[in-house]
Amino acid sequence: MVPMTGNDSSFADRPTVAVIGAGPAGLIAAEALATAGARVTVYDRLAAPARKFLMAGRGGLNITHSEPRERFLTRYGAAADWLAPMLDAFPPARLRGWVEGLCEPTFVGSSGRVFPRSFKASPLLRAWLRRLDGLGVTFAPRHLWLGWDEAGRLRFATPEGEVERPVAATLLALGGASWPRLGTDGGWAPILAAAGAELRPLRPANAGVAVAWSETFRQRFAGEPLKRIGLAAGGRALRGEAVITAQGLEGGGIYALTDRLREELAAGAAVLTLDLRPDLAVEALGKRLASARKGETLSNRLRKAGLPAVAAGLMREAAPQLPADPAGLAALAKAVPVRVAALAGIERAISSAGGIAREGLTEALELRARPGVFAAGEMLDWEAPTGGYLLQACFATGWQAAAGMAGHLGLPTPNPWTGGWAAADVPGEIVPGGISGVETSGGERPD
DSSP: OOOOOTTOTTGGGSOEEEEEOOSHHHHHHHHHHHHHTOEEEEEOSSSSSOHHHHHHTTTOOOOEEOSOHHHHHHTTGGGHHHHHHHHHHSOHHHHHHHHHHTTOOEEEOTTSEEEETTOOSHHHHHHHHHHHHHTTOEEEOSOEEEEEOTTSOEEEEETTEEEEEOOSEEEEOOOOSSSGGGTOOOTHHHHHHHTTOOEEEEEEESOOEEOOOOHHHHHHHTTOEEEEEEEEETTEEEEEEEEEOSSEEESHHHHTTHHHHHHHHHHTOEEEEEESOTTSOHHHHHHHHHOOOTTOOHHHHHHHTTOOHHHHHHHHHHOSSOOSSHHHHHHHHHSEEEEEOEEOOGGGSSEEEEEEOGGGBOTTOBBTTSTTEEEOGGGBSOOOOSSSHHHHHHHHHHHHHHHHHHHHHTOOOOOOOOOOSSGGGOOOOEETTEETTOOOOOOOOOO
């Protein structure tokens, strides 16, 4: 399929499509639809596109993850079987190839996460916007979506007043309800509920937790990292990192357990268990704690056993009177109970769970309650931990919705691709703006 551009003589005759939401899901769909032959306008409530995407890249843009398909899919929990065909059609290797097509080489970090070589979101976004401009995609900033009028036209609030726009098809890619100051406030939920869409409540995901620390612990340890620890909640155990905050705990290890902690809190009480020396069995740790010299302080014994002051502080939060015997100390260090009071509010969460239910969508991600309207990204009812999984699913669902919209409009379907996940297995298939699966051999950079 030869990409069509805004300079085509047939441009005015092409079907008009609205993409509402200028994040990754909306922009990849806009690119695919414009390539397929649609006349695309991207509407967004903010003055500039992809604000949350840029925010995600402030600490290094983690676009996807390199782990095998079977493990990768488990990161999506109950939604894994629903998302699997979409992730197979637009897997990590394809996303890496798409980034390469924007002249941004990628690399795999020591944790398996994948980054653009620049380590930033802004160069990637600039190149992407140039590509979209060349495809004839137009942008309408400061357009707040209000729903539909009686004639089925899209309604928007703008600085100049309300406007209506007739379109042949619509993609909703408005995000969830986290980071509302970046445009994702869940304001679309009442509109879709009124239209008969099946929704699940929006809840925080990848969120920190509130813990009632003692004042002494808070003042001494707020800001201290917890590296290479074990964490467990709700029957799930993992290794990760966290940070002590004045309010509780933050960090990737905490975020990966948000769904379990959320379920436990809904049931009445939530306890997070920390293993402060996951590399040692409890017996081995007990032997280290027992080998103290005469007169040695407890703090020094703990430190020599690899339990620094912050670890000792956590143990004292759980048991103000620490066990006197080495075996008891070791058992506590390997399973420190931390009572979680609450999750951080959704406005402070990295992402959100809930949204448009699977049952309310066709396989093409078209709303059953509103034919001709499709949805993608974090609006859908799925969640995943940080580590590249969120962006990957946003791209994959955006691509799926674009394919569905192309079929609805009678346009050529964006090129299907069902090869393996490893970049080495990717055929040289043309995708909008480049070749999928291009792999560079540059060295790694620390995460």
